[in-house]
Amino acid sequence: MTSVSQQDVRQALSHVIDPELNRAITDLDMVRDITIEGDQVRVGVDLTVAGCPLQHQIKADVIDKVSAVPGVGGVEVDLGVMSAEQRQALTQKLQGAQRQIPFARPDSLTKVYAITSGKGGVGKSSITANLAAALSRRGLKVGVVDADIYGFSIPRMLGASDEATVIDQMIVPPEAHGVKVISIGMFVPDGQAVVWRGPMLHRALQQFLADVYWGDLDVLLLDLPPGTGDVAISIAQLLPHSDILVVTTPQVAAAEVAERAGSISSQTEQHVAGVIENMSYLPQEDGSRLELFGSGGGQMVADHLSTQLGYSVPLLTQIPIDIRLREGSDQGTPVAIAAPDSPAAQALDVVAEKLATSKRSLSGRNLGVKPL
Structure with missing residues (x-):
């Protein structure tokens, strides 16, 4: 009969991952105790919060991993809850004693894109959601801040x-569709309006960036409100190395306003990564395009910003009008996932490919190299 050791059990528990924090429960100090009597193993696990919605998954994973250890005949899991002191120690372990915005650090490798538009109604939020889903489908770790x-x-x-x-x-x-999401909508009752002035907006964004445990992200997208007001200024202050993606429609009136949203980068010292033209055309059965909102707006914004800013600002894609894009947004299943072969999804995938292949900067990163 094979004897079971504490080390064997703890090694097995190191493969049990907390579904929310994406770290091993041993690393998170969630394993309270291990008791072995013959071939019977009892594991005490302290959950991070009472009523954890994923406690059944954690319990099942513990039983599955420990049962696979040679010599184990049965596994019992005793679930408890961390004390206030344990939770405080956990947050300090994950975020440090003084919480900082990880994406503002010079050694951060996360690409940050602030998605903006001059005016509302151009589909900026639906593009953000679908772009996040498309990037996640490519295997990237993605987060979205609903700013x-x-x-x-x-x-x-x-x-x-x-x-x-x-x-x-x-x-x-x-998480939804592999994308981590934070929004003020998660903290206010349904139907309630948020009535805040500028300082409160700034503090909310600061909390979303510093107090949220994002883990190691490849890409962070921020869905900004229309215009160049308080939120745009706060993002530039909190994330000075973020890039800007400008969303417009082909309509000249919308393009002129979108251009102003991009030109703010000359004052905030951000970089405009490109322009996305939404609602570009309605595909017809004969293969032609019906340009309901005119044409040329996206290219006009890209050309004018290139001249103003002194570097090339590309038109990244033109997204056609597609009812599946609207339906997916209403139903919570982005078209990039629900219908990846649709014209709208393919147009969005063009942008996702460009952003996914954009190399994460090593500027300012400590490589651990020391002179002999």
Whole structure:
């Protein structure tokens, strides 16, 4: 009969991953104790919060991994809850004693894109949600901040119906379609308006960036409100190395306003990564295009910004009008997932490919090289 050791059990538990924090429960100090009597093993696990919605998955994973250890005949799991001191120690372990915005650090490798438009109604939020889903499909770790505090819509568009988990003062964002999402909509009752002035908006964005445990992201997308007001200025201050993606429609009136949203980068010292033209045309059965909102707006914005800013600002894609894009946003299943072969999804995938292949900068990163 094979004897079971504490080390064998702990090694098995190191493969049990907390579904929200994406870290091993041994690394998170969630394993309270291990008791072995013959071939029977009892594992005490402390959950991060009471009523954890994923406790059954954690329990099942513990039983599955420990049962696979040679010599184990049965596994019992005793679930408890971390004390306030344990939660505080956990948040300090994950975020540090003083919480900082990880994406603002010079050694951060996360590409940050602020998606903006001059005016509302151009489909900026639906593009953000679908672009996030398309990037996630490519295997990237993606997060989305719904920075449109007054007009938040990202949770619905991505189907993020779960609540955010709060551990001590650290917020764990829910995931939808492999994308981590945070929005003020997760903290206010349905139908309630957010009535805040500029300083409150700034503080909310700061919390979304510093108090949320994002883990290691490849890409962070921020869905900004229309215009060049408080939120755009706050993002430039909080994330000075973020790039800007400008969304417009082909209509000249919309393009002129979108151009102003991009030109703010000359004052904030951000970089405009490109322009996305939405609602470009309606595909016809004979293969022709019906340009309901005119044409040329996206290229006009790209050309004018290139001249103003002194570097090439490309028109990244032209997204056709597609009812599946609207339906997916309403149903919480982005068209990039529901209908990846549709014209709209393919146009969005062009942008996702360009962003996915954009190399993460090593500027300022400590490579651990020391002179002999």
